[in-house]
Amino acid sequence: MSRPAKAALVAAAAVGLVAGCGSGTATVATAPSGSAGACGALLPSTAPGLAKDGVRITSAGPACAEYEVTNTGSEPSDVTAVFTLLSAAGGALDNVTRTVAAVAPGATVKGRIDLGRNGSTWPAGADPAARPGSGPGSGPGSGPGVKVITVRSVPSAEAPQPAGPCPASGLRLYAGEGDAAMGLRVVSLHLRNCGTSTVTVNGYPKLELLDLEHRPIEGVRLLSGGAEIATGTGADSPPQQIALKPGEGARSTLVWRNTTQDGEPVNAPYVRVRAIPDAAPVMVTPELDLGTTGRLGIGAWTREDSRP
Incomplete structure (x- = not known):
């Protein structure tokens, strides 16, 4: 999971090495998110599926989810995470792959995933009622609509x-x-x-x-x-x-x-x-x-x- 970054910590284009579970894997570029919780409720790191191997989903709502990538290693790394989009009922809809390039040792970089029906990651033809946050029971406690399933990290010098x-x-x-x-x-x-x-x-x-x-x-x-x-x-x-x-x-x-x-x-x-x-x-x-x-x-x- 590699740079073409203009600064030490920027997001690069994702390399989709892991297959999606829907019609395909969306491959898009990450961008630093706004303030914490801008997408919705702040989420506890202990909730199932929200944190894995240095990647954590920090907030989520009907339109988007925010995450952060932390490099706990000793050298700059390119980190690729695969997220699964979930329906309001909790079923898997599609996979989204994000790669963050050149994360410095000890640094944390933030990113954002669009979850809205018009967002770049929403599967084509998906039922609007299945959109996270749009079904019965949406709102606080209804689940984030996305989870982390795989994280891979390679030294930036070898990416x-x-x-x-x-x-x-x-x-x-x-x-x-x-x-x-x-x-x-x-x-x-x-x-x-x-x-x-x-x-x-x-x-x-x-x-x-x-x-x-x-x-x-x-x-x-x-x-x-x-x-x-x-x-x-x-x-x-x-x-x-x-x-x-x-x-x-x-x-x-x-x-x-x-x-x-x-x-x-x-x-x-x-x-x-x-x-x-x-x-x-x-x-x-x-x-x-x-x-x-x-x-x-x-x-x-x-x-x-x-x-x-």
């Missing part, structure tokens, strides 16, 4: 930058949204030469799997290619040398199964990636739910069409 200014390395690396079917998982890593010189990639990206605390995960076999997992996933191409001119790109495909049998399931929410051996690392969040399989297939870099 993926799919848009904005070109990183100092001249290489833009980020993860795609992924696909899942019958326990088979497929996620693409995208590499773009946004610099001014030709860059050559050859073979496979180097991966390090990390847990929720960014600690290395041991005991998982990193396979060259995806044939041992499944065929036809795009991870089967042989390694080749690819010269990427400015503006050109390449793609690697990760493939795994989340089968769970005997043993402790392994989850690797974070992956540190080096596109080439001497490249600066980029930390992406593909949410690897490896089950008890102990294997991850890594596809070789293949040429990808340039963006229009």
